[in-house]
């Protein structure tokens with residue numbers, strides 16, 4: 079095999095003893111391929127962020143909830159969030175203790191509250207109305223609430239999850255109402271959490287929102303934890319040298335803020351963060367196959383099996399993913415050209431990379447979409463009755479292990495009453 083355009087994966091020795099072409103031959107295409115080494119190293123980065131004895135990292139599994147990956151994250155000593163009863167269920171299957179699961183609920187039903195209470199997980203509510211619902215169901219119980227500190231951050235309006243135009247959290251002005259309901263139902267407010275949005279590459283907004291949550295938190299005496307949220311970004315433009323989020327700088331500022339606050343509060347309560355993307359995004363390369371190349375009215379299209387049912391981020395958020403090329407034949411690419419890399423779904427928006435300058439791509443080339451581990455498989459679907467891909471893990475010895483099989487045609491009709 080000759081590698082045509084694969085600097086990032088080569089430098090990381092991402093594929094261990096195997097290679098992308100052998101992997102697609104063995105496990106089929108498209109294929110999500112994960113590196114256990116990278117996953118573990120990202121867990122360790124986050125665990126070192128704040129230098130404070132009672133600091134914990136909650137992985138946010140909506141980014142990727144593959145059971146095998148959850149087990150690896152757990153083995154690194156991370157706790158876990160849940161956004162739904164389904165995530166609670168899967169986290170428990172991965173071996174997490176209920177008390178290490180933090181359910182950050184949003185607009186849930188009585189039944190969903192009951193499920194979470196029965197499971198014994200920590201619960202956060204997202205509005206005064208939901209706090210009241212919780213109070214009726216579990217008077218005297220422990221509860222946390224999600225604060226909307228009024229500032230947000232993120233790479234797209236759809237993923238800013240705090241600020242004045244989002245559905246999330248209790249606004250600062252309604253904190254007195256929270257106190258009223260806490261008293262009315264004799265609840266214990268044991269935690270406050272926030273999550274301002276996804277994919278920030280500079281820590282300023284995160285730091286600002288930390289000041290905000292801490293100023294609110296000191297009004298409550300019973301706190302056991304404060305959760306500062308996730309959203310830590312990763313460089314999606316590695317091929318053009320994008321630099322990483324400076325975790326050392328952000329970490330040392332957070333350490334200072336947290337330590338000072340704890341001294342004033344007088345109790346060394348737990349501080350949590352809840353990264354999703356940062357933990358898993360870079361641990362995955364999504365492989366696909368070029369099935370057709372054509373030019374339509376002057377635009378060159380690279381037609382692949384990477385539809386937006388497999389990776390929806392470019393279609394949904396206009397996200398950039400770097401793309402690598404792997405080729406078996408000895409034919410080199412002799413020039414760069416602007417191409418549009420598209421999938422096989424029946425929609426015009428089915429585009430993986432728009433008008434990207436790439437070395438010449440040929441039919442049967444294998445493409446690698448970098449940084450596909452977060453919001454990749456977890457947002458994939460059976461749209462167009464397409465099968466969701468298999469997932470493979472490259473273990474620390476460099477060998478591939480199948481960690482989820484590809485959907486079958488029978489899977490598509492499993493829930494019908496025939």
Ligand SMILES: *Cc1c(COP(=O)(O)O)cnc(C)c1O
Pocket residue numbers: 138140141159161182272273275276277307308309310352353354355356452
């Ligand atoms: C999605 C989400 C996260 C994780 O966000 P990332 O950007 O993937 O780090 C954390 N907390 C909450 C409440 C979320 O909804």
